Structures are given as C-alpha cells and as structure tokens.
Amino acid sequence: MNDSPNRLLRPLLLPLCALLLMVPATALALDGEQILAQVDRNLQPRSYEMYRKLINLEPDGSRREFVLYTLKKGEDKMVALFLAPASEKGRATLRLGENIWLYIPKVGRPIRITSLQSVIGGVFNNADILRLDFSSEYRVEQLREEDAHYLLTLKARTTAVAYDSLIMEVEKKRLLPTTIACHAASGMLIKTLRYSEIKDFGGGLVRPARLETDSPLHKGYRSIMLFARLRNRSVSDEVFSLNGFAKVDELR
Amino acid sequence: MNSGREPVRDSCTPSRSPGRACPAVLRAARRAALACMTALACLAATAGDDFSFEPEEFAKSPLTTGGYLEASWEHLDLNQDSALSRLRQDQDLPASRDRLAGAVQLDGSYLKGIAGLHWLLKAAGQLDDQGWLDHADIFASYLSLSPGPQLELSLGKQSYRWGKGYAWNPVGFLNRSKDPNNPEETLEGYLTAEAEWIRSSSALVENIALTGVVLPVWQGVNEEFGRRDQLKLAAKLYLLFRDTDIDLLWYSGSDGSSGSNRSSSFGLDFSRNITTNFELHGELAHSPGRERIILEADSTTATARESLTSWLLGLRYLNRWNLTTILEYYHNGSGYSTEELDRFYQLGAEAEQALSREQREQLLNQARKLSLQGYGRPNPGRDYLYARFSLREPGEILYFTPALTTIINLEDRSCSLTPELLYTGLSNWEIRLRFALLLGSSQSEFGEKLNSNRLELRLRAFF
Numbered sequence: 001m002n003d004s005p006n007r008l009l010r011p012l013l014l015p016l017c018a019l020l021l022m023v024p025a026t027a028l029a030l031d032g033e034q035i036l037a038q039v040d041r042n043l044q045p046r047s048y049e050m051y052r053k054l055i056n057l058e059p060d061g062s063r064r065e066f067v068l069y070t071l072k073k074g075e076d077k078m079v080a081l082f083l084a085p086a087s088e089k090g091r092a093t094l095r096l097g098e099n100i101w102l103y104i105p106k107v108g109r110p111i112r113i114t115s116l117q118s119v120i121g122g123v124f125n126n127a128d129i130l131r132l133d134f135s136s137e138y139r140v141e142q143l144r145e146e147d148a149h150y151l152l153t154l155k156a157r158t159t160a161v162a163y164d165s166l167i168m169e170v171e172k173k174r175l176l177p178t179t180i181a182c183h184a185a186s187g188m189l190i191k192t193l194r195y196s197e198i199k200d201f202g203g204g205l206v207r208p209a210r211l212e213t214d215s216p217l218h219k220g221y222r223s224i225m226l227f228a229r230l231r232n233r234s235v236s237d238e239v240f241s242l243n244g245f246a247k248v249d250e251l252r
Numbered sequence: 253m254n255s256g257r258e259p260v261r262d263s264c265t266p267s268r269s270p271g272r273a274c275p276a277v278l279r280a281a282r283r284a285a286l287a288c289m290t291a292l293a294c295l296a297a298t299a300g301d302d303f304s305f306e307p308e309e310f311a312k313s314p315l316t317t318g319g320y321l322e323a324s325w326e327h328l329d330l331n332q333d334s335a336l337s338r339l340r341q342d343q344d345l346p347a348s349r350d351r352l353a354g355a356v357q358l359d360g361s362y363l364k365g366i367a368g369l370h371w372l373l374k375a376a377g378q379l380d381d382q383g384w385l386d387h388a389d390i391f392a393s394y395l396s397l398s399p400g401p402q403l404e405l406s407l408g409k410q411s412y413r414w415g416k417g418y419a420w421n422p423v424g425f426l427n428r429s430k431d432p433n434n435p436e437e438t439l440e441g442y443l444t445a446e447a448e449w450i451r452s453s454s455a456l457v458e459n460i461a462l463t464g465v466v467l468p469v470w471q472g473v474n475e476e477f478g479r480r481d482q483l484k485l486a487a488k489l490y491l492l493f494r495d496t497d498i499d500l501l502w503y504s505g506s507d508g509s510s511g512s513n514r515s516s517s518f519g520l521d522f523s524r525n526i527t528t529n530f531e532l533h534g535e536l537a538h539s540p541g542r543e544r545i546i547l548e549a550d551s552t553t554a555t556a557r558e559s560l561t562s563w564l565l566g567l568r569y570l571n572r573w574n575l576t577t578i579l580e581y582y583h584n585g586s587g588y589s590t591e592e593l594d595r596f597y598q599l600g601a602e603a604e605q606a607l608s609r610e611q612r613e614q615l616l617n618q619a620r621k622l623s624l625q626g627y628g629r630p631n632p633g634r635d636y637l638y639a640r641f642s643l644r645e646p647g648e649i650l651y652f653t654p655a656l657t658t659i660i661n662l663e664d665r666s667c668s669l670t671p672e673l674l675y676t677g678l679s680n681w682e683i684r685l686r687f688a689l690l691l692g693s694s695q696s697e698f699g700e701k702l703n704s705n706r707l708e709l710r711l712r713a714f715f
Contacts, residue, residue: 051305051307051310053303053305055303056650058650064651064677064679065679067307067310069310083310084310085679085680085714086318086680086714086715087320087676087679087680087681087682087714089318089714090318096458096492097495098495098525098528099492099495099525104436105359106436106437106438107413107436108411108413108438108439109413109414111418112416112497112523112524112525112531112533113531113568114525114527114528114529114530114531114568114569114570159527159528160528210303217648218648218650219648221650224303226303226304226305228305228306228307229307235401236400236401236402236452237452237453238401238402238450238451238452239401240452241450241452241459241461241492242459242461242490242492242497243404243448243450243459243461243463243490244401244450247398247404249312249316250363250368250398252312
C-alpha cells in the first residue's frame with residue numbers, strides 16, 4: 001500500500017520531466033511584445049540625437065530634399081528641427097505625448113497643431129518625422145513566424161496615432177524590421193515602408209540607414225529617408241518645452 | 253506576340269522553311285532582350301538612386317544666416333468715395349493703382365559659449381503712381397545669455413507674440429499690432445530686457461515657464477507705451493497642465509492719463525487638442541482703466557477712461573480631405589460701436605461739404621488724428637468673425653495650397669473675402685497669388701476702406 005502512490009506517479013514522471021525541460025525553451029521564446037520592444041531598441045536608443053535627410057522623388061524625376069536634426073528623450077519627448085532647405089530652415093516641431101507644436105521662425109511663436117496635420121508637403125507626415133517607439137504607439141495583436149521573419153500585426157494604442165494598424169516584417173536574426181505596411185482603420189493601405197542598408201552607427205547600434213516609402217495615395221511619388229549620426233544622447237527635459245524647443249539648434 | 257504565359261520550349265523544332273528563324277530562338281532572343289532591358293532599367297534606377305547624406309555639411313557653426321528676397325506686384329481698385337480716401341484728399345486719388353515692391357530680410361545669429369547675438373533686418377521699397385518709397389528697419393537685435401537650460405536672459409530689441417489667437421491677440425500686451433490679413437508676417441520688436449525661467453517635471457503641470465520683461469520708455473524708444481522716462485513691467489506664466497497650454501499674463505502699463513492705448517492689463521489664454529484633428533484656443537484680457545479716444549455726436553473729440561474686456565475663442569479643425577479650418581470669434585472691448593464709427597466716416601463727408609477751406613482742413617486734420625488714435629486701425633469695430641479654409645495638396649498636387657480667408661465685422665455685416673493660391677514646389681521658392689475683395693455698404697468698415705479690392709502676386713526666394 002505504501003508504494004502505491006509512487007506506482008501511480010511513475011507513469012507521470014517522464015511527461016513531467018519533458019514538460020520541465022520545455023519550460024526554459026518557452027521562457028526563451030520571445031512573445032510579440034518582446035520582439036517589438038527589441039525592434040525599438042535595435043533601431044534607436046531610448047534617448048538619442050540623429051540627422052536625417054528626407055528626399056521626395058516625384059513622377060517627373062524631380063526631387064526635393066529636407067535635412068532634419070532630431071532629439072528624443074524617453075518614451076514621449078521629441079524635437080525635430082529643419083536644417084535645410086533655406087525655406088524651411090529653423091522650422092521646428094515638438095512632440096510631448098499626443099501634443100504637437102510647430103514653430104515657424106517668421107511667426108515667432110509655437111502654434112499647437114493637430115497631430116494629424118502635415119508639417120511639410122509631400123508623402124511624409126508628422127508620424128514619419130516625429131515617430132516615437134513603435135511599442136509606445138502600438139500593441140501586438142498577432143505574431144506569425146515564417147522561415148527567416150516574424151510577421152507582427154500591430155494595432156494603434158490610441159486614435160491619435162496616424163496609422164490604425166501596421167503589418168511589420170521583422171528579420172529573425174537581427175530583430176530588425178524590413179517592411180512595414182501602414183493601414184487606415186478601414187483597412188486601406190496608406191503607405192509601405194522598406195528598410196535597407198544595414199550600417200554600424202557605433203555604440204553597438206547596427207541598423208538600417210535607409211527607409212523608403214511609397215504610397216498608393218500618391219502614385220509615382222517616392223520618399224527616401226537617410227539616417228546618420230544616430231547616437232545616444234540625453235539632454236535636459238526643459239529642451240522639450242514650448243520655450244525651449246525653438247532653440248534646439250544651439251544644442252547641436 | 254509572346255505573352256510571357258506561353259510554355260517555354262526547351263528544343264527547337266526543325267524549320268520547314270530554310271529562310272525562317274526558329275520560333276524558340278526568337279522567343280529566347282526576345283526574352284534575352286527583355287532581360288537586358290530590365291537589367292539596364294534597374295541599373296539606371298540604381299544609378300538614379302544616388303542618394304548620399306553627409307551630415308558634416310550641416311555641422312553646427314557659430315554663425316548662422318538666412319533670409320529671403322521678395323518681389324511683388326499689386327493692383328488695387330481704389331474706393332474714391334470712401335472715408336479713408338477722403339482723408340487723403342490732398343492727393344488726387346486715381347481709380348486704380350499698380351504697385352511694384354521689393355524687400356529683403358536678413359536674419360542670423362552668432363553664438364559663443366553661453367552668449368549669443370541675434371538679428372533680424374528688413375529693407376523694403378515700392379514704386380507706384382505716388383513715386384518711390386523705401387525704408388530699412390532693425391526688426392530685432394538682441395544679446396542673449398543662457399547659463400543653463402532652465403534660464404535665459406536677453407537684452408535688446410525683440411518682438412513679442414503673446415497669445416494663442418491666429419488673427420488677433422487680446423492678451424498681446426507687448427505685441428506690435430498685426431494685420432489679420434497677414435498674421436504670420438514678421439513684425440518689428442521693442443527694446444526690452446527679459447528673463448525666462450523654465451522648469452519641466454513629470455507632475456500634473458509638465459512644464460512651467462516664467463517670463464519677466466522690463467520695457468523702458470525713452471525719447472524715440474517704445475514711446476507708444478506711454479510717457480517718457482518710465483519703466484514698464486510685464487510677465488507671463490506658462491503652464492502645460494493636463495495637455496492644455498495655459499498662459500497667465502500681466503502688464504503694468506500707463507496710468508491712463510498718458511494718451512497711450514497700452515494701459516495696465518491682465519489676462520489669460522489657453523490652447524488644447526480636443527481630438528487628434530480638433531484644437532480649441534481662447535484669450536481673455538481685461539484693462540481696468542483704459543483710455544479710448546471717441547468722436548462725440550457734436551464732432552468734438554473726447555477721452556473716455558473705461559474698464560474694458562476683450563476676448564477671443566477659436567478652433568482649428570482638420571478634416572479627412574486635408575482641409576484645415578480656422579475659425580475665430582473676437583470681441584474687442586476697446587473697439588468702436590457702429591454708431592461711433594458712423595460719426596467718424598461722416599467726418600470726411602462733412603469736410604467735403606465745409607464752407608471754407610480752413611474749416612475743411614480743420615475737419616480733415618481732426619479725422620486724420622482720430623485715424624491714428626484708433627479709428628484707422630485694421631479692425632476698429634467690436635465684434636468680428638475670422639474664418640480661413642486651406643486645402644493642402646488637392647488633386648495630389650504636392651506643395652500646392654489654395655485657401656480662402658474671410659473677416660466679417662458682425663455689427664455692420666461688412667467683410668473681406670480673400671481667395672489665395674500658394675505654391676512651394678520649387679525648392680526655396682514661394683509663390684503666392686491672392687485676391688482680396690472688400691464688401692460692404694457705405695458707412696460700414698470694409699465699405700469705407702481705401703480700396704475695394706486688391707490683386708497681389710508675390711514671389712519669395714529663400715537663402
């Protein structure tokens with residue numbers, strides 16, 4: 001009678017051991033949110049500065065170029081300052097969470113703008129210029145695994161986010177995005193983003209240096225974003241204020 | 253034709269006609285040609301994708317400069333019978349006027365350590381039937397000191413843009429009056445000493461900024477602020493509270509007996525995004541003892557000291573077609589009633605009917621003086637509605653923005669209606685075509701302006 005429990009447990013021992021062996025493997029596997037958080041960290045540090053060139057290519061072959069200096073701090077603070085062309089020089093945008101202000105030198109004061117308003121013409125909008133971390137703006141709704149990629153379906157956390165949902169293809173090996181399809185709430189494809197040209201930015205940051213955008217809404221138009229001097233930098237919180245952000249050029 | 257869907261044959265059937273080429277060879281050749289063309293197109297595209305970015309070209313330099321050159325042409329149909337035209341009866345007013353104008357604006361700064369020197373210079377000239385007129389002004393020139401991110405001190409001439417309103421700013425106690433038809437234009441500053449303290453936190457009030465301003469009134473300096481040899485004080489406290497911008501503003505101005513319209517005032521303004529495409533803003537200003545120059549019923553000029561309140565409520569709305577609507581209602585406490593404006597418009601008519609030349613001159617001089625003292629400002633009435641509708645890039649025409657602006661005097665129902673076309677598609681160029689139509693009966697604000705319409709073409713080249 002005394003060994004009867006052991007006898008009863010013996011058949012369960014093997015499956016239990018197998019289950020225990022599987023636990024670490026499950027813990028090691030990343031869930032969608034973890035993948036997205038890692039994608040964010042692989043793309044950029046939490047607080048950083050960077051230079052970007054935006055190139056709008058038009059169907060007739062002409063192009064317009066914009067150069068921006070950007071500072072980001074934490075989850076929701078960001079400033080973007082136009083350095084070129086001359087007609088846009090000094091124009092700056094500040095984002096604090098869902099609040100966005102635009103400073104135009106000739107107007108001489110910051111104006112609160114609606115977050116969906118475009119700062120410059122062309123295919124780019126605020127979402128492209130003042131993008132925070134993906135994980136701040138989106139939650140993972142679905143994760144699919146393919147041979148070399150993860151396929152994440154992301155849903156906007158609030159209606160303030162420009163694109164209602166994203167389908168993000170993430171390279172498994174480096175956990176870097178390769179393609180992002182941006183959709184409206186109606187399901188309509190608004191634009192597709194394609195990352196390329198993996199580059200070592202220093203400080204352990206190896207990520208794409210080029211982002212290409214096209215949109216079925218602007219047939220024949222393309223936009224290229226080139227990234228440079230992306231590095232860790234943390235500045236004072238006061239820079240991200242109405243009185244401080246127009247002077248961000250002084251911090252370069 | 254080979255559609256490309258045809259099954260590929262891997263062998264050549266012997267030709268029945270010796271002079272005919274094998275179809276499979278032809279197809280292969282065609283495919284090879286297509287492949288070559290595709291490859292060449294890809295190469296061309298790759299060659300065209302010659303995108304380089306050298307951020308060193310944009311390295312920070314202590315000296316930064318910029319500005320623009322402007323050329324414009326204007327055609328005005330003059331309202332020869334209007335009250336404001338009568339004030340200029342020393343000149344023969346033509347039925348219309350064409351004007352060519354040019355301007356240059358230079359801005360820049362030189363930074364060294366915590367110190368900076370900033371400037372904004374503007375020179376403009378115009379040529380019309382009255383001849384050549386030009387002027388050059390220092391709009392801003394000041395020294396700044398930034399001992400840290402939380403503190404900035406400045407001394408010199410700088411412009412103030414207090415308030416949240418787009419067309420008007422009742423709380424703009426230190427602002428130079430702006431033209432609601434061109435509210436974004438650069439304005440000349442005032443000589444001041446200023447200190448600004450900023451503090452950010454993660455509490456309910458995310459940002460606090462306190463700005464203190466000392467404004468001296470000397471001979472030739474800031475004289476519109478009151479009597480000479482006085483120091484005026486102003487302060488603004490900014491709060492970002494629960495995603496709402498709030499300003500509390502105060503100005504210690506003239507005592508009401510100096511003839512200045514910049515009397516002591518206090519006020520507040522706010523701005524908030526209600527939804528992602530809807531912004532609401534407002535301003536409220538109160539002057540406990542403000543002087544107002546009034547033309548009495550017996551044509552004498554009187555000075556009234558009154559407690560006046562002005563306010564503005566506005567919104568900005570972006571719809572799904574990229575149409576931005578700005579609407580503002582403005583109550584101008586220091587404005588003139590329809591009756592008071594009628595008397596002023598009548599003064600010119602009385603001058604015309606005067607029996608003697610001396611009496612005529614006297615009445616005209618009185619009207620000119622009143623015009624400068626308030627009756628002649630861009631919007632002298634009490635209640636206004638401003639509306640601007642601008643459509644960004646309609647029909648997928650990038651960098652093109654048509655807009656329609658209207659300013660309505662709600663008391664006399666006169667208005668201005670201004671359609672415009674703006675194109676910024678050429679790098680560093682801005683082209684604007686604008687037509688302003690002034691509508692209103694006689695004895696109404698817009699019916700008594702100098703011109704009845706204006707067509708303007710303006711080119712700006714930025715550098």
